[in-house]
Amino acid sequence: MGLNKEKFVVAWSSNGQDGSSYGIFAQIFDSSDGTKVGKELQVNSYTNNNQMNPRMKAIGPNNEKFVITWESYGQDGTGNGVFAQNYKISENPEINEQIPQTQYFELKNYFNYQFSNESFLDPNEPNQSTVNLIYEAKLSNGNDLPNGLNFDSNKRQFSGSVSSEDSCLDWEIEIFALSQCDKEMSQTFNLSNSKPEINQQIPQDQYFSNTNEFNYEIPKDSFSDEQQYEYELTYEAKLSNGNDLPNGLEFDTNNKQFSGNVSIEDSCLDWEIEIFAFDYCDEYVSQTFNLLSSNEMPVIKNTIPDQVLSYGLDDYSDYQFQIPGDSFSDNEENELDLNYQAKLIVVNDDDRDEEEEQDLPEWLIFDENTRTFTINEDYQLTRNDMGNYTIKVIAIDYCNLNNSQDFNFEIQNDSPYLNKPINDIELNYDEDDEEDDDVSIFIFSEDTFIDPNNDQLSYTVYFNGIEDYLPCFIKFIETKRKFIFDVESAESGNHTIKIKASDDLLDTFDEFNLRVVKKSETDTDSDNDNDNNDDNDKNDDDNNNTDDKNNFSTGVIIGYSINGLIFVLIIISVIILFKKKNNLFSNSSRKKSDINIGIEENKSDDVIISGSHDIELNIPNNNSEQIDDDDDDDDEI
Incomplete structure (x- = not known):
């Protein structure tokens, strides 16, 4: 039966060809030369008993399809039944499943691979069956497969071993699927050497020991290769920047072990080490780990x-x-x-x-x-x-x-401290004694207060608890640590004087009592008796003073008892002063002048000057100047 201008088809019954009595077969031919197109078609899929009497009919707009009918005994369960099959002859086979793009040799150079029966479909066959497809395999450049590699078209299977050199190359193989009508479709895949793979990550951080030593074996399953056993891989180790390992550190490629001691300087550094795994084709894979200093900060x-x-x-x-x-x-x-x-x-x-x-x-x-x-x-x-x-x-x-x-x-800054406490002071004044002194002086010593930092101290005086206040009968000269007491106008009784010594930041204090005692003619008889005794003492002193006066002009002090070294120094200073300024030892006429100076004994180095004794000095008549010790404060004495 003619199909189109290019092809015709013949159908027949064939005894025993399908394995059981008669079956229906067909063949498409080329109209131009009568050659077969594609392979012979087995029409019936049910092969039991007999399938007989095929009939055909071209269908489709261009007669590109045809239908075959036949009788099949027992297929429908009761005697002969009529069955039919449609065919299409104008389309190419189709790709149904993509063949994996990359396949690898196994065990170095051996390859065995069968692609799926569902990889292609034949739209010309009923139900797009692939049973009538024919397969071929070549290199994609049209050359034959590498020596040693075979392809079984019926099984769709590659197998064989290639040379070691060929197994290290990459091959692109093309598989062709041909239909009964000589229509074809193809797809390709790459046959390659498989590179080693990272099977397990090496622990990222390793450390030098405290002795700068490093011993470490790479885990056996760190790398793998589908083509060869893991132990057949070879290994190298370098720094990740391509440099050699630090001096003193070795890598044994056979047992994949690091060992050795590095310098102290190198043990302080962090190193990134790269390990390479090579197969027999010199394909490699690598992974890195950090070799770190075990040193930690203090x-x-x-x-x-x-x-x-x-x-x-x-x-x-x-x-x-x-x-x-x-x-x-x-x-x-x-x-x-x-x-x-x-x-x-x-x-x-x-x-x-x-x-x-x-x-x-x-x-x-x-x-x-x-x-x-x-x-x-x-x-x-x-x-x-x-x-x-x-x-x-x-x-x-x-x-x-x-x-x-x-x-x-x-x-x-250290606080000043009290070094020598000031003793209490008693001022005595006889209101009926015209010769009794009106003024007393008290100077506390420089080391009464000590400042450990050698700061200059300032002084503040408290009178009866009142800060920075003094009654009119007391004058305090801070720069000289000097008290001047106007005894005549002083208030009788006990008074409290507190001194604050300050370095402007810290203070310390000392406190002493000032007792003012005034006497008059109204005193008791016992006081008069005391006065008589004092007068007797005074007469004795006057007798002594007379001797002093007789000897004063010669510049010698004789028979005058003075309590305290300070008073002696004062007297000597006065004598020298008068001698220098007024030529005391000249034969010029002189007049008498009385100076009333008193000393009260004190256990400290403080100086107390009060009226209790008379000294007569011969002063030249031709000098009328007032004695001046260049101290304006003392002019009040």
Whole structure:
């Protein structure tokens, strides 16, 4: 039966060809030369019993399709039944499933692969069956397959071993599916050497030991290769930048093990090591891990104690402060390897949370070798240096890892203190004795109060608990630590005088009693008796004074008893003064002048001058100047 101008088809019954009695078969031919197109078609799919009497009919707009009918005995369950099958002859086979694009040789150079029966479909066959497709395989460039590699068209299977050289190459193979009508379709895949693969990730971080030694074996299942056993792979190790491993570190390619000792400098560094796994074709895969220093920064073990030092001392040579050796601990258990630095921490005035490291202040010296602070002997600490200084001590190990802690160094002001308490003072005044002195002077010694910082002290006087107040009968000259008492106008009784010594920051006090005793003719008889005794003493003194006056002109003081060295010095000073200015020992005419000076004995070095004795000095007639010791304050005496 003719189909179109190009093809015709013949159908027949064939005994035993389908394996059971008669079956229906057909063949398409080329109309131009009568050659077969495609392979012979088995029309019936039910092969039991007989299938007989085929009939055909061309269908479709261009007769590109045809239908075959036949009788089949027992297929429908009761005698002969009529069955039909449609065919289409004008379409190419179709790709139904994509063949995996890459296939690999196995065990170095062997290849065995069968692609799926569903890889292609034949639209010309009933139900798009692939049973009548014919398969061929070639290289995509049209050449034959590599030597040793075979293709079974019926089984759709590749098998065979190629040479080692060929197994290391990449081959692109094309599979053709041909229909009964010589229509074809093809798809390709790559046959390649399989590269080694990473099977298990090597732990990323490995560490040197404390002795700078490294021993590590790469896990056996780190790499794999489908073509060869894992143990057949070869290995190399380098730094990830392509450089060789650090000096002293070796890699055994046979057992995949690192070993060796590196230098201290290298053990402080972090290294990225790359391991390569090669197959017999020199294909490789690699992975990296980090070889890290096991050294850790020093840890703070004990707190550094704060330091306090006073300014203004005369000598700081005895001051030393050594950072305790257990302030820091090195994880390498070798504290001698720690180095130390010291810095001054300054807080930013604009941002209190921001700190800045600076060099130590000029007065502070730190010896890094002995961890010892000392004071600069060329620097004098003054009040300007007073304050709190934050000192940072930095401990550095041999890998330059460091840790630090701060301590406070205070330059402090010390409070003045009372060194020699002032004794109580008693002022006696006889209102009926015209010759009794009206004024007494008290000067407390310079070392009554001591300031440890050698600051200049200022003094404030309290009278009967009232600060900075004195009654009119007391005058205090602060710069000379001098009290001047106007005894005549003084209030009788007991008074409290407190002295505050201050360095402008801190104060200290001393307090003494001032007793003013005044006597008059109305005193008791016992007082008169005492006065008589005093008069007798005075007469004795007058007799002595007469001798003194007789000898005064010669510049010699004879027979006058004075209580206290200070009074002697005063008398000598007066004599020298008069001698110098008025030529006391000249033969010029003289007049008498009485100076009334008294001394009250005091257990301290304080000086008390009060009226109780008379001294007669011969003063030249030609000098009428008032005695002046260049002290305006004393002119009131």
